[in-house]
Amino acid sequence: MKIIDVEAIWLRVPSFGEPCEWGEDAFLVKVHTDTGLIGIGESDSAPAVLKALVETPSSHSTSRGLREVLLGENPLDIDRLWRKMYDESSYMGRRGAAIHAISAIDIALWDIASQHYGVPIHTLLGGKVRDGIAAYGTFIPKDSPGDNAKLVEGLLQSGFTSLKLGGGLFGADPDHDHEVMRVVRETAGDDVDLAIDLVYQWKNYRYAKTQCERMAQFGLNWIEEPLPSDDHQGLRRLAETSGTRISGGEGLSTVAEFSEFIRETRPDIIQPDITRCGGISEIRKIHDVATRYSTELVPHGFSTGILMAATVQFLASIPGGELIEFSQSTSPLSLDLVTNPITLENGKVMVRDAPGLGIELDEELISKYRVEMTLGA
Ligand SMILES: [Mg+2]
Incomplete structure (x- = not known):
């Protein structure tokens, strides 16, 4: 199994300029694999910053975008990929926002592994x-x-x-x-x-x-x-x-x-x-x-x-x-x-005993509140 995409999704309910004190914005990731399995994760942080950390093109070997770090990798190698993300984002990471982005991806990898093996994450x-x-x-x-x-x-x-x-x-x-x-x-x-x-x-x-x-x-x-x-x-x-x-x-x-x-x-x-x-x-x-x-x-x-x-x-x-x-x-x-x-x-x-996170997302709601931002646009 290989990772074919890491989709960074920024959701926001209020207008820009209004604060999001009560969970009115969100950062989601979907890790897509060549088998069709998709892992879902999120981070409660500043979504635009995290989206950039995932999507940024690599500068050098320790300032790489997390998407690039993961493409082609086996999503079941969770510990190895965590260390790879940490090491290869270490100039702009190690703490704070980069770890927030890694958190979202890590949750998505556990979601994939759990679905792949057909057992709950807690197992x-x-x-x-x-x-x-x-x-x-x-x-x-x-x-x-x-x-x-x-x-x-x-x-x-x-x-x-x-x-x-x-x-x-x-x-x-x-x-x-x-x-x-x-x-x-x-x-x-x-x-x-x-x-x-x-x-x-x-x-x-x-x-x-x-x-x-x-x-x-x-x-x-x-x-x-x-x-x-x-x-x-x-x-x-x-x-x-x-x-x-x-x-x-x-x-x-x-x-x-x-x-x-x-x-x-x-x-x-x-x-x-x-x-x-x-x-x-x-x-x-x-x-x-x-x-x-x-x-x-x-x-x-x-x-x-x-x-x-x-x-x-x-x-x-x-x-x-x-x-x-x-x-x-x-x-x-x-x-x-x-x-x-x-x-x-x-x-x-x-506690649920289904494989994966066991949740379904409202894709219409995602489309409604999704903020499109492309680096360099
Ligand atoms: Mg508190």
Whole structure:
């Protein structure tokens, strides 16, 4: 079997100039083979940048477009191809966007291999250890604190027993945040797990420590990204002194970057995004490191049903894969791109046993939102 094309697909719902905060753009790849098998992958990143990384003509041996790197190769050689992509894009890659693009391709290669061998991806990953994964719902709180009661009631009715909030106005004003949390905790009751995501807005250790102490009364499950990911010393001190579990890492890529982050900051939880960290292949290595540092892995996931399907297959295969993020985005790309999405059942997502990612794409929706961009045009 040979790879005959790597199709880089950029989807976008809002007009240009409008932000895509809620999964309203997406980057997909389809890896085509000479047998007719097609692998699907995605990355939650900047689609135009990733499209360029796939399609760019080669400059020299360490600045090659990923499509050129893969053409003619056997898609079943997943590890070898991962290293080839990494090495041959290393001048513009090694971290960040190039690894995001490699992540999408890696997921597509696992999709192909799984279909080729006729077994689920979780079988190729060593075997399924669970049939269902508890899901937590992520939402952006309403600006007016009182409006969050109705929102939370709706989420509880959907079956969630674990929630996380962040984004919007949250994080900028401690008094406002306190009021939001008071409403959310009162509505949710004491039995629901609550976490907050600061998206680095607490800026320095001293400030963050004070806010952690103020939030302690709400009994938080974790506090996510209180400080920038590169503030290793601040994060480490917070992990040691805050009394609440600290999490982070959704923007990091490669086992190298995660290893340093884990060693230096000692987080309780890391949150690699399977579509950014290096794909299924790399998140397995990241998990191995995490287990040696008493660090839980609760993946980030806030994009389409492709990300969800890949994340479920990975979590199904690891002993600690007991919690998954479940986006509350209302974007058509989140809701409708995959026509047979994994859904919530009694607060859990169930693990599928079909070969491949087991998803079908809405090709009409892809045509509707596809952005055509040709290099050099
Ligand atoms: Mg986050």
